[in-house]
Amino acid sequence: MLKIEDLHVEVEGREVLRGINLEIGPGQTCVLFGPNGSGKSTLLATIMGFGQFKVTQGRIFFQGKDITNMPIDERARMGIGMLLQRPPNVVGLKLGDLVKAASCQDVDVSHLAEDFRMKAFLDRDVNVGFSGGELKRSELLQLTAQNPRFLLLDEPESGVDMESIDLVGEKIHDLLYDTKQCGREKENESVSALIITHTGEVLKYIGADCAYIIRDGKIRCSGRPMDLLKEIKDKGYGECIACRMVKI
Amino acid sequence: MQNGEDLRAKAKEALAKKGTYGKDFELDRYDAAPRDLSPVDDLSEIPDDVQKSMVNVGILPSGEGRSGSMLFMDNTVVHSSTRKVDGLEMLSTRQALAKYNGLKEYSWRLVSPDKDKYTARSFLEDADGYFIRVKAGAKVEMPVQTCMLIGSDKKAQEVHNIIVVEEGASLDILTGCSTGKHADESLHLGMSEIYIKDGGKLTFSMIHSWGKKTGVRPRTAIQMGANAQFVNNYVLLRPVDSIQSYPVAYVNGENSSVKFNSICVSHPGSEIDMGSMAVLNAPGTGAEIVSRSITMGGKMIARGRLVGNAPRVKAHLECRSLIMKEQGITLAIPELEASVPDVEMTHEAAVGKIAREQVEYLMARGLSEDDAVGMIVRGFLEGGIKGLPDALKQEIDEAMSSANLGN
Numbered sequence: 074m075l076k077i078e079d080l081h082v083e084v085e086g087r088e089v090l091r092g093i094n095l096e097i098g099p100g101q102t103c104v105l106f107g108p109n110g111s112g113k114s115t116l117l118a119t120i121m122g123f124g125q126f127k128v129t130q131g132r133i134f135f136q137g138k139d140i141t142n143m144p145i146d147e148r149a150r151m152g153i154g155m156l157l158q159r160p161p162n163v164v165g166l167k168l169g170d171l172v173k174a175a176s177c178q179d180v181d182v183s184h185l186a187e188d189f190r191m192k193a194f195l196d197r198d199v200n201v202g203f204s205g206g207e208l209k210r211s212e213l214l215q216l217t218a219q220n221p222r223f224l225l226l227d228e229p230e231s232g233v234d235m236e237s238i239d240l241v242g243e244k245i246h247d248l249l250y251d252t253k254q255c256g257r258e259k260e261n262e263s264v265s266a267l268i269i270t271h272t273g274e275v276l277k278y279i280g281a282d283c284a285y286i287i288r289d290g291k292i293r294c295s296g297r298p299m300d301l302l303k304e305i306k307d308k309g310y311g312e313c314i315a316c317r318m319v320k321i
Numbered sequence: 322m323q324n325g326e327d328l329r330a331k332a333k334e335a336l337a338k339k340g341t342y343g344k345d346f347e348l349d350r351y352d353a354a355p356r357d358l359s360p361v362d363d364l365s366e367i368p369d370d371v372q373k374s375m376v377n378v379g380i381l382p383s384g385e386g387r388s389g390s391m392l393f394m395d396n397t398v399v400h401s402s403t404r405k406v407d408g409l410e411m412l413s414t415r416q417a418l419a420k421y422n423g424l425k426e427y428s429w430r431l432v433s434p435d436k437d438k439y440t441a442r443s444f445l446e447d448a449d450g451y452f453i454r455v456k457a458g459a460k461v462e463m464p465v466q467t468c469m470l471i472g473s474d475k476k477a478q479e480v481h482n483i484i485v486v487e488e489g490a491s492l493d494i495l496t497g498c499s500t501g502k503h504a505d506e507s508l509h510l511g512m513s514e515i516y517i518k519d520g521g522k523l524t525f526s527m528i529h530s531w532g533k534k535t536g537v538r539p540r541t542a543i544q545m546g547a548n549a550q551f552v553n554n555y556v557l558l559r560p561v562d563s564i565q566s567y568p569v570a571y572v573n574g575e576n577s578s579v580k581f582n583s584i585c586v587s588h589p590g591s592e593i594d595m596g597s598m599a600v601l602n603a604p605g606t607g608a609e610i611v612s613r614s615i616t617m618g619g620k621m622i623a624r625g626r627l628v629g630n631a632p633r634v635k636a637h638l639e640c641r642s643l644i645m646k647e648q649g650i651t652l653a654i655p656e657l658e659a660s661v662p663d664v665e666m667t668h669e670a671a672v673g674k675i676a677r678e679q680v681e682y683l684m685a686r687g688l689s690e691d692d693a694v695g696m697i698v699r700g701f702l703e704g705g706i707k708g709l710p711d712a713l714k715q716e717i718d719e720a721m722s723s724a725n726l727g728n
Contacts, residue, residue, distance in 0.1 A: 123681050130683055146693075153361040160679045165704025166696055174684035174696065198704065219686055 074265045075120070075223060080131035082119050082290075087114035089115045090208075091290035092131070100263030102249065104298045105268055105292075107287035108310050113269045114158060117225040120267070121155045122148050135223070145212055150265075154221025156212040157227045158269075162201045168211060169195030170179065176231060177219040189214040205232025206241070209259065213244040226249055228272040231288045242278030273302040286310065326411045328434050334350065334442045335435035341624075343565025343594045346536045351508045354395030355478035356449070356698050359402045364390060364456030370502060372551075376529040378497025379716055381466040383649065384410060388463040391451050394470045394659040395478060398449060407457020408490065410452075414481050419451035423647065424452070427483050431542035431571075439510045439538040448479035448512065449535040455490040457518075459661075464493035464526075464710075469511065471535070472501040484513070486521035488546075495710065496539075505532030510716040511539040515536045519546040526554040526710050529564070533590065537564040546602065547574025554706070555595070556713050558720035560588040560619075567596035567624060570608070580606040582706045584613075587649065595655075596624030601634045603662075613702045615648030626656040629664035638668035643675055643701060 074095045082090035091111045097103050105113045105256075119126040120133060122145040132141045140148055168191070172182050187194040189210045189304070194203070203211060209229060216224070226245065233241050249264050268275060276298060284298035290311060334343060339345045348415040361367050364375075364382040372382045375392070384390045389403030389411045396415040416714035418424050434444035437556055451467055471478045486492050500507060509531070517523050531537055551570060570579040581597035610625045625638040640653040675697055683693035703709060 123685075124677060144690070145681055146687055146689050148688040149685055157682070157685075161682050162677065163679050163682070163697060163700060165700025165702070167700075170696070171683070171686065174683075174692070177687075198700070215686055263543050265430055 074101070075267070076134040077120075078132050078134075080116075080133065081120065081129045082115055083127045083129050084115060084125060088092070088129070089290050090119065093290075093292055095285070095292065097265050097267060100264060101283070102266040102268065104271050104279045104284040105287055106284060106305055107196060107271070111287045113287050114289040115226050117227050117267065117269065120225055121145060121153060125208045136301050139275070142228040147218070152222030153225065154216045154219050154229060155225040156209070156216060156229055158231065160208060160212060161310060164201060166199045167196055167200050171217045172215055173276060175215050177220040180218050184220060186214060189217075190240065198216070204234075206234045206237035209233050210237060210244075213241065213248070216248060217244065221263055223226050224264060224268070226266060226268040226275070228234050228269050228271065230270065230272060238274065242275060245275060246278045266286070273298070276302070324622060326471045328429070329445065331435040332441040335437050335441035336445070338435070338437050338441070340437045340439060340565060342567065343538070344592060346508055346538070348438055348477070350721065351475060353446055354471060354473045354478050354507070355397040358394055358397040358399050359489040361638070363394060364400055367392075371472070374470060374499045374501060375468050376499060377501045377716075378468065378530050379495055379713065380466050380497040386463055387466045389465040391467045392404065392470065393450060393468065393480060395472050395476065398451070398501040399612045401451075403465075403607060408456035408459055409461050409465070410454045410456070411465065411493075412452045413446070413726070414452045414483060417433075417483065423569065424483060425520050427485060427516060427707065429514070431516075431544055432512050432540050436540065440512060440540050442477070443479040443481055443510045443512050443704045445701070446479045448481035448510070450480040450482040450512070452483045453492070453494065455492045457487040459494070460491045464495045464609050466495045466497070467688060467717075469496070469498040469509070471499075471502060471504045471509060472509065473505045474504045475524055476504070480509070480511040482513040484515045484523065484525075485716065486487065486517045486523045488518045489520040491501035491522035493524045493710075494526070496525070497518070497530070499530045500526070500532040500535050506534040507532070510576040510720070511537075511541075513539065513541040515541070515543040515551075517543065517545045517549040519550055520548045521664060522550045524552040524554070524710075526713055527556065527711060528716050529555075530559045530563070531561040531564070533560045534562045535701045536562055537566070539566040539568070541566070541568035543579070545566065545570060545572045545577045545579065545581035547572060547577060549574060549577040551579045552581075553597070554709060554713060555581075556716060557581040557584070558717065559594070562589050563592040565594040567598060569598040569600060570602045571656045571691070572606045572608065575603045577603065580608070581610045582709070583612045583614075583623075584702045584706070585614040585621060586646060587616040587621040588616065589618035589648065591619035592625070593619065594622040596626065598626040599713050600628040600630065601636060602630045604631045605633045605636070610638040611706055612640045613642075613704070613706070615645050615653065615698060615702070616651050618646040618648045621649070621651045622654065623652070624654045624656075625668070626658070627666050627668070629659040629666050632661055634664040634666065636664075636666045640668075640670040641701070642672045643698070644672065645675065645698070660728075
């Protein structure tokens with residue numbers, strides 16, 4: 074579904090990704106681990122197509138099509154959707170209007186928002202003054218309306234309070250597996266995901282097939298998500314990567 | 322008080338006096354637009370293209386949901402009607418001057434005939450317009466709509482309006498001003514004198530939609546008593562040659578408040594010089610000026626001036642402007658003046674471009690770049706202005722969708 078070949082990416086003239094190769098099949102969920110500043114968010118933002126991230130080498134394929142230079146909105150319409158870690162404030166734009174505009178078909182925005190405990194926020198300016206948990210719920214509400222086939226989730230559990238974490242986890246679960254989402258049952262298509270997580274909290278709610286550790290802009294090792302998570306927690310990134318490299 | 326002859330002499334002298342701001346229009350190039358058009362009993366009987374011009378500026382030819390309607394075309398009141406609403410009176414200015422012995426309390430008292438050539442010309446031409454009064458205590462629920470249309474090319478429309486909201490009364494006015502399709506190169510001179518007495522409330526919302534060669538010189542002043550409220554909403558989204566306006570509110574009674582909201586888009590070739598001024602002369606009065614503008618390649622000047630002359634005055638001025646395209650020029654001029662110590666007056670001004678991060682965020686939700694920019698700009702223009710009437714919001718939405726802002 075997604076295939077990345079030798080991807081090099083610059084941000085403000087500095088090379089952040091240095092030759093990433095990655096393949097994620099239909100229905101597959103992969104997790105990205107890595108220390109801060111390793112290039113995880115850059116990878117997701119580059120797949121989405123954000124302008125600040127310049128591809129200097131390599132290619133990105135989605136559903137067999139080269140999307141390396143495709144505009145963001147076309148990628149979104151092909152089915153790529155992203156939960157941003159720090160989405161921008163948009164003063165004057167009501168969340169309800171954005172959810173409506175993002176919807177893949179006519180959805181009852183008010184009804185949908187209730188499920189995310191976001192109904193009271195529909196008349197608020199997008200992201201303005203939202204708490205950590207509210208931001209994630211807002212992002213997931215928008216994504217659910219958008220109904221992507223490929224999810225890019227950048228630290229979906231960060232900054233979320235205990236009260237919201239179950240809701241956030243359940244909604245990510247639904248995005249991946251709920252066949253009642255608009256249009257899905259007809260196409261019988263499974264959803265894939267690439268998820269950045271530090272704590273692995275999100276893995277309590279969904280299953281993941283594979284995991285990668287990124288460091289200094291390269292994928293340093295791969296493995297089963299829970300195994301890698303345990304090693305990182307026990308030994309830290311440095312030792313974990315060193316150990317794996319020896320094994321490889 | 323000066324007698325009429327004195328005023329006429331002064332006004333004649335002032336015909337040579339250029340306006341303080343904005344480019345100069347040679348008045349000799351514009352004959353007065355016709356004063357003798359045929360009246361129309363029902364607005365829905367007027368030609369379709371004229372009706373369309375009215376709808377574009379928020380005026381409903383059906384008069385539905387309105388307490389009254391007036392159409393002023395060229396220099397003729399072609400239609401004036403009101404429902405039976407207690408305390409509401411609407412006449413042409415000339416009718417009112419005749420009926421009320423020259424309206425000496427109100428006519429040419431807030432706007433000086435010799436202020437500049439535009440006021441002078443309107444005074445000397447004995448400009449007609451509307452006189453709207455709400456009698457003490459009357460609350461007019463549905464808005465009154467007034468429409469100023471220029472139907473003749475290379476002509477001047479001269480308007481003199483008087484609004485009186487008496488003690489404890491309240492009124493909403495929706496005004497739409499526009500040019501017909503053959504009247505592009507014309508001049509609109511609009512004099513408005515607004516009186517809001519103790520405890521009175523007035524919301525005055527105006528949509529302008531002129532031709533690319535139209536010159537517009539409104540001259541507006543508001544006088545307020547105690548515990549009075551005035552809200553002025555101004556929207557200009559379409560191309561114009563030059564508009565220069567600087568309405569001033571004299572807040573003379575305690576605890577009164579005034580709010581000026583303006584939303585402007587300056588297109589290539591347009592010069593928009595839009596200001597708002599509040600002179601707070603009584604204790605405990607407040608003012609808020611909120612200006613949102615974008616330039617699509619035209620010139621945009623946003624002025625604002627707050628004057629605090631009494632204790633416990635609280636006032637804020639906010640000018641924000643976006644430059645969407647090259648060659649656009651924007652100039653924000655916020656001014657604060659205080660003559661007593663116990664005042665709280667603030668201003669903020671910001672000029673910038675639309676944040677790329679916001680556009681891309683919306684594009685990641687599947688919106689095209691044009692749609693994303695349109696939504697953000699619409700939010701920018703409407704944001705911060707609370708209680709904008711639906712007619713204005715609709716006009717903004719329509720203008721934004723046709724303006725192709727993303728390119």
